[in-house]
Amino acid sequence: xxxxxxxxxxxxxxxxxxxxxxxxxxxxxxxxxxxxxxxxxxxxxxxxxxxxxxxxxxxxxxxxxxxxxxxxxxxxxxxxxxxxxxxxxxxxxxxxxxxxxxxxxxxxxxxxxxxxxxxxxxxxxxxxxxxxxxxxxxxxxxxxxxxxxxxxxxxxxxxxxxxxxxxxxxxxxxxxxxxxxxxxxxxxxxxxxxxxxxxxxxxxxxxxxxxxxxxxxxxxxxxxxxxxxxxxxxx
Numbered sequence: 001x002x003x004x005x006x007x008x009x010x011x012x013x014x015x016x017x018x019x020x021x022x023x024x025x026x027x028x029x030x031x032x033x034x035x036x037x038x039x040x041x042x043x044x045x046x047x048x049x050x051x052x053x054x055x056x057x058x059x060x061x062x063x064x065x066x067x068x069x070x071x072x073x074x075x076x077x078x079x080x081x082x083x084x085x086x087x088x089x090x091x092x093x094x095x096x097x098x099x100x101x102x103x104x105x106x107x108x109x110x111x112x113x114x115x116x117x118x119x120x121x122x123x124x125x126x127x128x129x130x131x132x133x134x135x136x137x138x139x140x141x142x143x144x145x146x147x148x149x150x151x152x153x154x155x156x157x158x159x160x161x162x163x164x165x166x167x168x169x170x171x172x173x174x175x176x177x178x179x180x181x182x183x184x185x186x187x188x189x190x191x192x193x194x195x196x197x198x199x200x201x202x203x204x205x206x207x208x209x210x211x212x213x214x215x216x217x218x219x220x221x222x223x224x225x226x227x228x229x230x231x232x233x234x235x
Contacts, residue, residue: 002026004027006047007019007051009056017106025110038050053080065078065096075116075120078100098112100112139210142167159209166202174234177227178229180228184199203228207220
């Protein structure tokens with residue numbers, strides 16, 4: 001059965017080139033020029049892999065990758081210019097499976113596609129905090145689809161959109177130090193601005209809701225000179 005690949009790039013020449021090349025190698029290919037088309041196509045049909053440009057007008061590749069992975073989507077290979085290596089690292093942390101730098105040789109991308117598809121078959125994806133219906137940690141659980149934080153005694157604690165996104169990022173990376181820049185990238189993508197201190201404020205608000213003593217946190221710990229770490233085990 002043919003594998004179905006979605007190529008998302010705002011440059012028509014690249015879309016057409018990849019569409020023709022991959023079709024010649026026995027793949028079924030669909031094309032999209034922006035995030036709006038990608039979201040619409042994902043809602044209507046299934047894909048085995050997405051080739052996603054990092055820099056596009058409107059919604060960028062980082063935000064789209066986060067959306068794809070949050071909805072248990074297919075593997076993603078990101079296309080990036082050489083100058084965007086830092087953004088590519090953020091993309092990988094968001095769940096992208098590989099990346100290829102522009103300009104690229106189509107057969108190199110083809111090899112990457114084959115490798116990612118092979119891994120997807122050989123190693124069925126583990127369910128993660130992003131795709132579980134409910135994620136548990138000491139004293140709490142988070143219903144990802146209902147976007148509800150639930151205390152052990154059943155009380156629902158409201159979260160803002162920013163607090164929910166930040167908590168979900170922590171739960172996806174438990175017991176790992178995340179710098180402020182990483183947290184900004186994982187929560188805001190390319191909307192993040194240099195020297196943005198909103199992460200500190202959001203962490204403070206989350207601690208007030210999660211911690212029995214926000215001044216001596218046991219769940220979200222500060223790592224001096226490093227950033228923050230979600231210290232508890234996640235199930």
